[in-house]
Structure formats: structure tokens, C-alpha cells
Amino acid sequence: MMDIWSWICELPSNSEEWSDSPTFELASSGQADQDDSTRSIYLRADRTSGSEAEAAVIFTVCLQGFHPFNAEKPLWVSEKCHLSRENPFLPLFLQLLQEIIALSPNAPNSTCPRSQLQKLKPDPIAWVMNSHSPESFSTFFNLVFILRLFWLCACDGPNEAGWLYFQSLLASALETVSSNPSPVLRTFLITVGVDMELCFMRTLGYIIAKWCIFRELGVGLQALVPPPCRGPGFSYATEAHGFWVLKGYAPMMTMMKPASSNGLKTQIPRLDAKEAVLKYTLAHQQLEALVQLEYSVTYHDGFIQVRARVDNIRLNVAKLGFKNQNDEAEYGEEKHFPSRVRIWVGPEVGATYVGGLSLSRSTENTDREVEIQKIVKGNFQKLKLSKGKAVARTSTKTKTKNWRMDQEAEGNAAIFDAVLYDNATGQEVATGKPYGETGGDPVHGLRRRYMGANRPFTKTGSVVLAGDEYGEEVGWKLGKEMEGSVLKWRIGGEFWVSYWPNEAKTSFFETRYVEWCDEVDLPLIPAKMMV
Numbered sequence: 454m455m456d457i458w459s460w461i462c463e464l465p466s467n468s469e470e471w472s473d474s475p476t477f478e479l480a481s482s483g484q485a486d487q488d489d490s491t492r493s494i495y496l497r498a499d500r501t502s503g504s505e506a507e508a509a510v511i512f513t514v515c516l517q518g519f520h521p522f523n524a525e526k527p528l529w530v531s532e533k534c535h536l537s538r539e540n541p542f543l544p545l546f547l548q549l550l551q552e553i554i555a556l557s558p559n560a561p562n563s564t565c566p567r568s569q570l571q572k573l574k575p576d577p578i579a580w581v582m583n584s585h586s587p588e589s590f591s592t593f594f595n596l597v598f599i600l601r602l603f604w605l606c607a608c609d610g611p612n613e614a615g616w617l618y619f620q621s622l623l624a625s626a627l628e629t630v631s632s633n634p635s636p637v638l639r640t641f642l643i644t645v646g647v648d649m650e651l652c653f654m655r656t657l658g659y660i661i662a663k664w665c666i667f668r669e670l671g672v673g674l675q676a677l678v679p680p681p682c683r684g685p686g687f688s689y690a691t692e693a694h695g696f697w698v699l700k701g702y703a704p705m706m707t708m709m710k711p712a713s714s715n716g717l718k719t720q721i722p723r724l725d726a727k728e729a730v731l732k733y734t735l736a737h738q739q740l741e742a743l744v745q746l747e748y749s750v751t752y753h754d755g756f757i758q759v760r761a762r763v764d765n766i767r768l769n770v771a772k773l774g775f776k777n778q779n780d781e782a783e784y785g786e787e788k789h790f791p792s793r794v795r796i797w798v799g800p801e802v803g804a805t806y807v808g809g810l811s812l813s814r815s816t817e818n819t820d821r822e823v824e825i826q827k828i829v830k831g832n833f834q835k836l837k838l839s840k841g842k843a844v845a846r847t848s849t850k851t852k853t854k855n856w857r858m859d860q861e862a863e864g865n866a867a868i869f870d871a872v873l874y875d876n877a878t879g880q881e882v883a884t885g886k887p888y889g890e891t892g893g894d895p896v897h898g899l900r901r902r903y904m905g906a907n908r909p910f911t912k913t914g915s916v917v918l919a920g921d922e923y924g925e926e927v928g929w930k931l932g933k934e935m936e937g938s939v940l941k942w943r944i945g946g947e948f949w950v951s952y953w954p955n956e957a958k959t960s961f962f963e964t965r966y967v968e969w970c971d972e973v974d975l976p977l978i979p980a981k982m983m984v
Contacts, residue, residue: 585640708967797946
């Protein structure tokens with residue numbers, strides 16, 4: 454992948470060494486067109502006039518050779534970067550981030566005004582720049598620059614510029630994020646806070662969705678980019694204030710489809726033109742998952758007790774779009790929904806310092822209330838034979854829920870499992886079909902699932918699973934010799950989403966899943982040792 458950041462940092466600060474507007478080629482068609490000009494996208498650096506103490510650089514993104522602009526055409530101009538100041542290119546980095554956040558997909562019913570989200574504070578961003586090696590930060594800066602370039606080439610430039618962007622720039626950036634996520638991205642998301650994080654990750658998700666759609670439409674990008682857009686999305690885990698937190702983001706088309714029982718991929722019916730619009734709408738969605746576990750450590754004679762419980766599991770399917778999308782009116786209520794989540798937490802694989810794992814939730818045996826009603830009728834007259842008649846009626850009441858919660862164990866890892874069921878048929882949604890085995894029109898209990906008092910989701914389509922659903926807690930007993938150390942604890946999960954028709958009349962359905970796993974710290978340092 455090209456290294457834009459290294460080129461920027463190597464620009465000379467001395468005016469005597471400065472050449473006339475050095476350029477960095479971002480992408481090139483590699484061959485001349487019919488007008489004998491090569492189409493290219495490049496970044497130009499222009500030094501402003503003034504003394505050495507006032508020297509500044511302005512960066513410009515330019516197009517060259519695109520019809521009808523065969524001459525140079527500027528697309529974007531940066532703010533001044535003063536070379537004599539500490540972190541001279543901080544204004545450039547801040548501007549890129551603020552513009553990415555400002556252009557992020559709309560968040561319906563947001564409680565935070567967009568104008569407030571654009572106000573990034575310089576000091577935390579400067580810390581992000583300085584807290585990592587130049588090589589690590591370079592990977593993240595290149596990603597940020599290419600994300601900003603998406604709007605310039607795909608929206609502000611001619612069609613050919615957008616084509617060259619997808620062909621030459623975006624693929625390598627996404628491959629880097631998917632195969633080897635930059636540690637600076639994790640630091641950046643933690644530093645800027647959850648509101649900025651959502652905007653940044655939804656912008657990234659929107660661009661990934663476009664890239665995957667173009668590949669699937671067969672518009673020629675299949676042979677020009679790396680292997681198909683399938684990857685784990687992006688996730689990270691943190692430990693703070695007695696919580697273990699796992700966060701993950703996965704654009705819908707990057708999630709895998711589970712294999713059916715016969716080993717084949719889930720079959721998707723052939724879609725007509727109208728249903729293709731539905732599929733296009735569903736592609737502009739992203740799973741946003743948060744797992745928050747509360748943990749505690751107590752010290753006893755001869756052992757250490759570690760306890761953990763589910764505080765919150767929040768699953769949201771966000772729409773990656775804008776209010777002026779044409780398909781919003783017809784398919785506005787059609788979206789994927791969470792259908793299963795399986796979380797595991799425990800010591801690192803092969804750990805020998807754990808003496809035992811205790812669970813707190815029994816396997817559920819559904820209670821049945823049986824009501825028996827007996828009616829006895831008789832005729833007792835002064836007859837030699839009396840007449841009598843008895844009638845008995847019984848009725849059974851069963852309490853059912855859409856979600857079933859279980860606890861399990863695998864080795865020393867505790868597993869929290871939540872599965873969504875269709876109350877109309879009793880089948881598991883993640884592995885079932887909305888119309889059963891016999892086919893026909895989709896009829897199931899999850900139509901209009903975002904309405905009514907008994908809906909299994911919030912009105913916006915999210916799911917919140919709190920600790921009261923999962924039992925009290927799980928616990929591990931560790932050897933006393935581990936006191937004073939900081940252990941690595943693993944946390945991960947499988948997250949499943951499904952689409953069954955909600956309001957639309959369609960035979961289309963699908964299930965996708967993603968798996969994430971990370972490590973968090975478990976400090977075993979008593980307060981007396983910290984004094």
C-alpha cells in the first residue's frame with residue numbers, strides 16, 4: 454500500500470531545499486487515453502511565502518487528464534500546516550477526521566447534533582499521533598486519507614475518477630484493515646469517544662458496502678481488486694473500571710453465510726427487479742455489537758476468586774444511508790435483525806492456574822401451568838336407581854419467550870448463549886426458514902416485529918440483553934501464587950443476524966454471522982500491594 458504519511462513527513466522544512474510543488478501520485482490509469490493523456494489522482498504540496506518561522510504547507514488533491522478536465526483540476530485544499538510548530542501536520546489530520554465525521558451516514562433520532570460531533574479536540578488527536586511508531590500511524594493515516602478521498606472522487610469528481618478510486622486505492626486500504634487492523638485505529642476510537650467512533654465506523658462501513666455491491670453487480674471490479682470482500686469486520690476489547698468490553702462492527706456483506714446441514718451454502722431465491730432493490734437496501738446495513746461484562750476479584754486464604762457477570766449485550770443493525778435514498782419509503786422497515794449471540798470469556802488457552810469454573814444458571818425447564826376443571830351433574834330423586842353424570846375439562850398454559858438464555862462451559866471458558874425463536878412455529882430463527890419446510894408465502898411470527906407491546910426488539914430494531922436474563926454470575930478459582938500478576942483473559946463471541954420479511958411481500962431471506970475474539974487484562978493486584 455502507498456505510504457502517503459511518510460511522503461508528507463519527508464517534505465523539507467528548509468526553503469532552500471524545497472522544489473516547485475512536489476507531488477505524490479495516488480492513482481494512475483497507467484495508460485494514455487484517446488487524447489494522449491494519462492488519467493491520475495495526485496496530492497500536491499505548496500509552500501507559502503514568508504520567513505522560515507512562518508513557513509507553511511498547503512496540500513491539494515488534484516485530478517489530471519479526466520474528460521472534460523484534461524488539465525489539472527483541484528478537488529480539495531487543506532488548511533495551512535505550519536512547519537515550525539510542534540506536530541506541524543496536526544491541522545491536516547484534524548481536518549480529514551472532522552470532514553469524515555461530518556459526511557458520515559445519517560443516524561436517525563440521534564441525540565447528539567451533527568455540529569457538535571465535528572468539534573474534535575486537538576490534544577487527544579495529537580496524543581494519538583505521538584503514542585505509536587511512525588510505521589503504525591502511517592497505516593492509519595493512509596486509511597483516513599483514503600476514506601476522505603472517497604467523497605471527493607465518487608461524488609465531486611467525474612465518473613472515471615470514482616472508477617479509478619475503487620480500482621486502485623480502496624481495495625488495498627480495506628485489505629490492510631481486514632487482514633491486519635492498525636493498533637492506532639483502536640487507540641483512536643477509544644480516545645475520541647463513542648459518538649465519534651460511531652460516525653467514523655459508519656463511514657467506513659458505508660464505503661465497504663459500496664465496494665462489495667460493485668463487486669457483486671459484476672461491473673468489472675472482480676478482476677481488479679483482491680479476493681471477495683469477506684472478512685471479520687473490525688473489533689477491539691478493553692478493560693477499565695471493573696469492566697471487560699468487546700466492541701465490533703461488521704458491514705452486512707462482509708459477514709459470512711453459515712453452511713446448511715448438507716454442507717452447502719444457504720440458497721437464495723432468484724430475485725426479480727423489485728426484490729433486487731430490497732437486497733440493495735439490506736446491503737447498506739451494519740452490525741454494531743457491544744458486550745460489557747462486569748468482573749470482580751477477591752482474595753482468600755489459599756486461592757483467588759474471579760467472578761464475572763453479563764452487564765449488557767447490545768446489538769444494533771444500523772442503516773448506512775442518507776435521508777434522500779429513493780428506496781427508504783418502500784423498504785424503510787426492512788432490515789436484518791439479531792437472531793443469536795454466543796459470548797465466551799475465560800483464561801487464555803492452556804492456562805494451568807485455574808482450579809475450577811462455576812456457572813450460576815441451570816438449564817431451563819419450561820414451567821407448565823395445568824388447569825383442571827371438573828363438573829359433576831346428578832339426579833337424586835326417590836328412585837330405586839339414581840342417575841349421575843360427570844364431566845372433566847383440562848387446559849394447559851405454557852409461558853414462552855422469544856429469546857432463550859443458557860450458560861455453558863468449554864474447558865475453563867464460560868459461555869453465555871442467547872437464541873431467538875419464532876413463537877409461531879417454535880423454530881430457531883438463525884437456522885430456520887420463514888415459510889417452513891413446505892415453502893409457499895412467508896408466514897411467521899416476526900412480521901411487524903418492531904411494533905406492538907410483545908415485540909422482541911426495540912422500535913429501532915436493536916436488542917438489549919442485560920444481566921437479569923443471564924443468571925447471577927460465573928466464577929473461577931485461581932491459585933494464590935498468581936497474586937500480583939496481570940493475566941490475559943480472552944473474550945469473544947459469535948454474532949448472528951437474519952433477514953425475514955417484515956412488511957414487504959418477498960420470498961427473500963438470509964442469515965449471516967461474524968466471529969470476534971480478543972484479549973483483555975485481568976489485574977490480580979490487591980490494594981495493599983499498590984500502596
